[in-house]
Amino acid sequence: xxxxxxxxxxxxxxxxxxxxxxxxxxxxxxxxxxxxxxxxxxxxxxxxxxxxxxxxxxxxxxxxxxxxxxxxxxxxxxxxxxxxxxxxxxxxxxxxxxxxxxxxxxxxxxxxxxxxxxxxxxxxxxxxxxxxxxxxxxxxxxxxxxxxxxxxxxxxxxxxxxxxxxxxxxxxxxxxxxxxxxxxxxxxxxxxxxxxxxxxxxxxxxxxxxxxxxxxxxxxxxxxxxxxxxxxxxxxxxxxxxxxxxxxxxxxxxxxxxxxxxxxxxxxxxxxxxxxxxxxxxxxxxxxxxxxxxxxxxxxxxxxxxxxxxxxxxxxxxxxxxxxxxxxxxxxxxxxxxxxxxxxxxxxxxxxxxxxxxxxxxxxxxxxxxxxxxxxxxxxxxxxxxxxxxxxxxxxxxxxxxxxxxxxxxxxxxxxxxxxxxxxxxxxxxxxxxxxxxxxxxxxxxxxxxxxxxx
Numbered sequence: 079x080x081x082x083x084x085x086x087x088x089x090x091x092x093x094x095x096x097x098x099x100x101x102x103x104x105x106x107x108x109x110x111x112x113x114x115x116x117x118x119x120x121x122x123x124x125x126x127x128x129x130x131x132x133x134x135x136x137x138x139x140x141x142x143x144x145x146x147x148x149x150x151x152x153x154x155x156x157x158x159x160x161x162x163x164x165x166x167x168x169x170x171x172x173x174x175x176x177x178x179x180x181x182x183x184x185x186x187x188x189x190x191x192x193x194x195x196x197x198x199x200x201x202x203x204x205x206x207x208x209x210x211x212x213x214x215x216x217x218x219x220x221x222x223x224x225x226x227x228x229x230x231x232x233x234x235x236x237x238x239x240x241x242x243x244x245x246x247x248x249x250x251x252x253x254x255x256x257x258x259x260x261x262x263x264x265x266x267x268x269x270x271x272x273x274x275x276x277x278x279x280x281x282x283x284x285x286x287x288x289x290x291x292x293x294x295x296x297x298x299x300x301x302x303x304x305x306x307x308x309x310x311x312x313x314x315x316x317x318x319x320x321x322x323x324x325x326x327x328x329x330x331x332x333x334x335x336x337x338x339x340x341x342x343x344x345x346x347x348x349x350x351x352x353x354x355x356x357x358x359x360x361x362x363x364x365x366x367x368x369x370x371x372x373x374x375x376x377x378x379x380x381x382x383x384x385x386x387x388x389x390x391x392x393x394x395x396x397x398x399x400x401x402x403x404x405x406x407x408x409x410x411x412x413x414x415x416x417x418x419x420x421x422x423x424x425x426x427x428x429x430x431x432x433x434x435x436x437x438x439x440x441x442x443x444x445x446x447x448x449x450x451x452x453x454x455x456x457x458x459x460x461x462x463x464x465x466x467x468x469x470x471x472x473x474x475x476x477x478x479x480x481x482x483x484x485x486x487x488x489x490x491x492x493x494x495x496x497x498x499x500x501x502x503x504x505x506x507x508x509x510x511x512x513x514x515x516x517x518x519x520x521x522x523x524x525x526x527x528x529x530x531x532x533x
Contacts, residue, residue, distance in 0.1 A: 080462065081423040085395035098230060099393040105226075106387040108336025109437065116328070126325050127441040130378035133316055134368060140283040140316050141359065147286030148357055151348040158360045161191035167358050168193060168275070168308055169200055175306045175354070177202075177272035183290070183297035184208035185277030186224060186381060187310050187360060190403040193275075204275075205267040207296040209260055216243045222397030224383040224404060225334045230396050264296070274300035276346075278311035278357075279380070280326060284319045287347035288357060291330060291340040298344050306354045309346065313359050314377040326380060329439035333382040367415045372450045376411045378440040385434035385444055391427050400424055407434040411447045414455065422460040425451035486522050493518040 089095045113119045133140055145155045158164035164187075172180065180197065182188065182204055194204045194215070206215045210227035214220065216239050221227030228236070237251040246259045276297045280289040288309045290297045301307045317323060331337040349355035368374050386392045386406030397405035402413040402421060407428060413421035425448045428434075434444040455461060461469070475481055493501060493515065502510045521529075 079401070081395070081399050081401070081427045084399035084401060085391075085427070088396035088399055089394060094230075094232075095394055095396075097232070098396060101229065102387045102393045105335065106384075106437070109333055109384055109387065112332035112336040112338065116332070119332075122325055122329055123439055123441050126329055126380075126439060127378060129317060129322050129325065130440055131375075133318055134314070134374060134377055137313065137316065137368065140318060141313060144281055144283040144286055144316060145359075147284070149286070151286050152355070153286065153348060154354065154356045156356060156358045158358055158362070160362050161360075164191045164310065164358055164360045164362070165193055165196040168310070169197060169202070171306065171308055171354075171356050172197070172202055172273050175273055177306065179267075179270050180204045180273050180275060181207050181267055181271035181300040181304065182275040183277060183292065183300055184211050184227070185275065185310055186221075186403060187277060187312050188275065189221060190362065191310075191360070193310075205264070205271070207264055207267065207294075207300055208292070209257070209294060209296075212260065212264065213239060216240075220398065220403070222405065223386060224381050224406075226383070230398065268296075268299045268303050271300060271304050273306040273308060274304035275308045275310060276301060278309050278315050279330070280317055280323060281311055281315045281357075282318075282320050282323065283316055285347060287320075287345050288315075289323065290344045290346065291327070291342065292344075293335075293337075293341045295342050298342055301344075301346065302350075305352075306356070307346065307349065308356045308358065310358045310360065313361060313364055314379075330380055330382055333380075333384040333437065333439040363416050367412070370415070373411060373415065373447055375442050376408065376444075376447060378442055379408050379412075380440060382439055384437040384439065388433045388437050390429060390431065390433075395427065400427070407444045407448065408442070411444060411451065414451050418455065418458055419460045422455050423462065425449075425455060426465075483522070483524065490518040490522070 116122070148155050156167045158167055178201065180202055182194075184206070188194070194206075197204050206212045208227070210229075211221060213228040213231065213236055214222075222230040233251045233253055233256070236256055237246065237249065240246040240256055240259055241248050241250065244259050244263050246256065250256065274297075276290050278288045279291045281287070282289070288311065290309075292298070317326065327339060327343055331340045346355065364377060367377055381404075383406070385408050386397070389407050392406040400406065400409050400413070402409050402424065404412055410421075410424035410427055413424050428445065428448050430445045430449060432445045435442065435446070438444060456469075475485065501507065501515060504511050
């Protein structure tokens with residue numbers, strides 16, 4: 079299914095669509111308040127962008143430096159060219175540890191690599207310990223947001239899910255009670271987890287350490303109780319120095335949830351005595367994106383989700399409509415790099431209003447990249463047939479001034495004479511379902527110009 083088809087399924091529930099839209103806009107407003115509270119916020123954005131630009135320009139050197147320092151700390155470093163290799167490496171570490179029970183904190187990279195189903199196929203039980211991730215895991219759904227994976231669900235949905243899987247009373251929807259039930263359920267999983275898998279928010283080349291940011295402390299519980307810690311990171315997560323980290327931690331939480339800082343910002347640099355720490359560094363299309371001059375800036379992304387919270391299309395179509403691990407505007411840039419034909423509709427899931435670019439904490443020119451992807455998709459003959467024919471017809475009409483003038487005159491008269499029931503009929507004009515058509519002018523701009531300027 080294309081994005082428009084999936085979006086149509088989400089928007090068929092008007093009440094949920096409205097609620098989803100308003101909830102994410104509330105998060106966007108929290109972001110604005112947090113940003114305005116820091117006078118130097120715009121300077122921080124520019125500095126973060128410059129640091130990422132520098133790092134990407136010397137990524138090979140910083141990756142080698144990071145590996146050297148991590149190994150010196152007693153960490154085992156692995157390299158994965160793609161998702162399949164990443165999954166095989168993780169499975170081999172788990173098997174070498176003789177483990178069968180895994181606890182995993184939120185990691186969009188492992189979602190990208192489809193690690194959970196891979197491990198389950200090999201008899202490994204995987205429990206996501208982030209509350210939102212656990213909710214969607216129990217429902218056998220993918221996360222719909224980078225930071226708020228269950229934002230598409232209401233408390234009644236969560237209550238029903240917990241009733242089915244955790245045995246809570248039917249009809250329970252009190253958030254406090256549901257959270258307590260989840261805490262009891264997950265504490266048991268932490269205690270029996272033999273291997274802990276975490277994501278990586280930032281990796282510091284200078285020290286070989288990885289930094290994990292959470293609000294629930296679930297990553298810390300998993301890592302400190304398990305004998306083996308596997309940290310999975312995309313190679314773009316690197317920053318050069320520990321001194322650079324403060325720039326990003328000041329931006330990340332404010333951009334994501336409107337908080338001054340995440341509740342837990344944990345540094346993992348070496349394994350505890352008698353334990354193991356592994357870092358798996360993953361490419362999976364990142365070097366290909368790095369080699370695209372028009373799109374390399376997308377690798378600056380720190381996965382805050384700010385572009386999703388502000389995007390009018392994402393807010394109304396839901397994250398699952400993108401059918402990609404990273405939804406929203408940034409996902410619409412990253413996904414064609416992985417499979418252009420499969421994700422050819424995503425760069426068109428945007429108004430190109432530029433709001434995503436305005437809120438991006440590392441100043442990625444998201445709307446410009448969406449426009450450039452549209453051009454590449456057209457050149458690659460990957461446009462849907464309807465859009466392709468529509469654009470050809472439109473270009474043919476726009477190239478004929480006489481026909482264009484006639485069409486405008488017919489449209490103006492038609493809007494004036496047609497009854498509202500016909501001009502606003504959903505089957506004929508779906509655009510007008512949620513919008514009022516403008517009052518047709520008495521004359522076109524060209525007619526006005528000739529009448530008032532050229533005479």
